[in-house]
Amino acid sequence: MGVRSLRRWAAIHKWTSLVCAVFLLLFCLTGLPLIFKHELRELLSEDPPYAVLPADTPRANLDAVVAAARKRHPDHVPMFVFVDDDEPKVTVGMLPSPTAPPAQTRQLKFDARTGELLKETEPAAASGPDFLDVMLRLHRDLFAGLAGELFLGAMGLVFAASVVSGVVLYAPFMRRLEFGTVRWRRGRRLRWLDLHNLMGIVTTAWVLVVAVTGVLNELSRPLFQLYQLTDVQAMLAPYRGRAVPALDRLSSIEAAYVLVQRELPGRTPTSVVFPTNRVGSPHHFLVWTKGSSPLTGRLFTPVLVDAERGELSMVVDLPWHLRAIQVSRPLHFGDYGGLPLKFIWAVLDLVTIVVLASGLYLWLSRRRAPIDVELAELEGVADEA
Amino acid sequence: MRPSAVWRWPLLLAAATLLGLGAALLGEGGVWWGLSWTALVLPLAVMAFCMLRR
Numbered sequence: 001m002g003v004r005s006l007r008r009w010a011a012i013h014k015w016t017s018l019v020c021a022v023f024l025l026l027f028c029l030t031g032l033p034l035i036f037k038h039e040l041r042e043l044l045s046e047d048p049p050y051a052v053l054p055a056d057t058p059r060a061n062l063d064a065v066v067a068a069a070r071k072r073h074p075d076h077v078p079m080f081v082f083v084d085d086d087e088p089k090v091t092v093g094m095l096p097s098p099t100a101p102p103a104q105t106r107q108l109k110f111d112a113r114t115g116e117l118l119k120e121t122e123p124a125a126a127s128g129p130d131f132l133d134v135m136l137r138l139h140r141d142l143f144a145g146l147a148g149e150l151f152l153g154a155m156g157l158v159f160a161a162s163v164v165s166g167v168v169l170y171a172p173f174m175r176r177l178e179f180g181t182v183r184w185r186r187g188r189r190l191r192w193l194d195l196h197n198l199m200g201i202v203t204t205a206w207v208l209v210v211a212v213t214g215v216l217n218e219l220s221r222p223l224f225q226l227y228q229l230t231d232v233q234a235m236l237a238p239y240r241g242r243a244v245p246a247l248d249r250l251s252s253i254e255a256a257y258v259l260v261q262r263e264l265p266g267r268t269p270t271s272v273v274f275p276t277n278r279v280g281s282p283h284h285f286l287v288w289t290k291g292s293s294p295l296t297g298r299l300f301t302p303v304l305v306d307a308e309r310g311e312l313s314m315v316v317d318l319p320w321h322l323r324a325i326q327v328s329r330p331l332h333f334g335d336y337g338g339l340p341l342k343f344i345w346a347v348l349d350l351v352t353i354v355v356l357a358s359g360l361y362l363w364l365s366r367r368r369a370p371i372d373v374e375l376a377e378l379e380g381v382a383d384e385a
Numbered sequence: 386m387r388p389s390a391v392w393r394w395p396l397l398l399a400a401a402t403l404l405g406l407g408a409a410l411l412g413e414g415g416v417w418w419g420l421s422w423t424a425l426v427l428p429l430a431v432m433a434f435c436m437l438r439r
Contacts, residue, residue: 171391179394180435198435201395202428205402295410330410337409340422347429 001172003372009168010371016162017359023155027214028353030139035334035345037132044130047119050088051111059083060115062254062272065090068117069108076106081253082271088112098276101125146221153218160211163204170201176379189365190378196358199351206348213328220325227322228279235304235314236281244282245275251310256285260303263312267291267301275307283307294336299326398428 001009033040066078069092076094083090092108103125109118121127129137141148174181174197182194253272260269273279273286280286284304290297304313318326330336334345367374405424408417 167395170395174391179391180431182436195436198432202398202432204395205399206406206425206428209403209406293413327410331406337418337421341409341418341425344422344425344429348425351429351432 006169006172006372006375007370009165013162013165013169014363016158016165018363020155020159020162021356021360023152024159024356025353026138027152027156027159028349028356030135032346032349033132033135034139035342035349037136038335039339039342040132047109050118051114051116053088053113057113059112060090060110062090062257063252065110065115066092066253068110068115069094072108072117072120073106077247077276078274079105079277080271080273083112083257083269085268085270089118090115098278140218149218149221153215156211156215156218160208160215163200163208163211166200167204170197172375173197173378189362192358192361193378196355196362199358200355203348203351203355207352209331213332216325216328217332223322223325227319231319232281232316235316236283239281239283242283245308247274247276250275250285250307251305253285255310256287256305256307259305259310259312260287260289264289264303264315269303270300280304284313294330295327298330298336299323394431398431401425401427 062081062083066081069078070076073094076096077098078092079095079098080093081090082093088111090110090112092110094106094108095102095104104123106123107121109121110116111118124133137143141152144151173193177194180198182198183190257269257272260267267289268291269287269289271288273288275282275284277286280302281304283306285307287303287305288300289303290300301318302316304316305311306313334341367377369377401424405421405427408424409421411417412420
């Protein structure tokens with residue numbers, strides 16, 4: 001590599017790293033507990049345990065569950081019903097009005113078999129976020145909504161540029177060294193330079209995957225909203241002008257759920273979104289379905305069921321960029337390979353913090369010489385050894 | 386050192402990482418999870434080895 005291009009890459013590495021350093025530290029620190037979100041939630045949960053029932057106990061009727069939720073909160077409207085396939089639970093989400101902000105969602109958790117109410121979660125707006133909510137908000141949007149998501153997404157891109165420029169600089173620094181050399185006894189700066197290079201290069205692939213999938217996740221909301229405004233509206237064009245069905249005139253949710261289950265073998269319906277919900281269609285139940293393999297289990301496909309006639313209207317084929325976002329989620333969260341994968345994720349996260357800290361140290365203790373001069377000096381020291 | 390030699394280990398470990406990330410996503414549990422964990426631990430193990438041999 002020529003002197004000019006070496007200096008240019010060094011400048012790119014320095015500035016991209018400095019710009020994103022604080023945010024990368026934030027990502028790593030808040031991401032650490034989020035890796036174990038599921039386990040921590042279970043640990044901190046004070047929910048009553050599920051009744052012990054035979055495994056083949058049939059699921060409670062969803063219409064009855066929703067009726068129970070509405071009876072309990074007659075001043076609220078149901079927005080969605082979530083049928084878990086992991087635990088025997090059915091969750092009903094309700095809002096004071098269809099246009100109320102999602103933060104006011106009240107969640108009622110029912111036993112999926114007995115239909116008994118197990119727990120009611122107050123709206124986040126009233127009860128305040130818990131520890132994991134705070135971590136998630138800091139990690140995702142700095143409590144700044146869409147603007148925060150786009151900003152942190154941009155920081156993720158800057159970080160990816162910092163990683164790529166670091167990889168480019170790896171070669172000139174290592175050209176006379178064996179892989180993995182750590183010069184322990186040649187001064188602190190040289191020691192940390194070697195450790196920075198070693199830890200950085202072995203984690204490069206993971207860190208790039210997590211950075212890029214993180215950026216995709218940050219784009220998730222605007223891209224789904226755009227899709228809702230354009231393609232979904234086009235799909236709903238035939239229904240335009242038809243009166244929006246009243247809540248009490250809706251067809252059976254249970255029937256919609258079972259219909260989708262029957263018509264799409266191999267796919268599991270996970271939730272039914274009410275026509276009252278702004279997400280979806282005012283004329284349909286929107287049934288989210290997923291496949292059964294680890295990959296297709298992440299690819300959620302919406303199915304529209306006519307909310308008055310109870311007929312299957314259409315299976316929506318999501319565009320590739322929304323599919324990419326869906327696949328990027330497990331690759332970012334590390335939640336698709338059991339607990340050992342989560343521990344590996346945590347160790348890689350910690351190594352990334354050390355790479356960040358050592359990079360900062362190398363910058364703070366930097367020599368006031370151009371990088372090529374410093375490199376030549378370093379190699380001189382190595383030759384003397 | 387020849388440029389190819391500089392990249393030999395980094396490329397090998399990056400390939401192991403991608404294999405590990407893909408195995409658990411595309412395979413269905415069991416042996417695929419084991420493969421995934423092994424492939425993803427490899428870069429960390431190599432790193433630890435390099436740091437411990439003083």
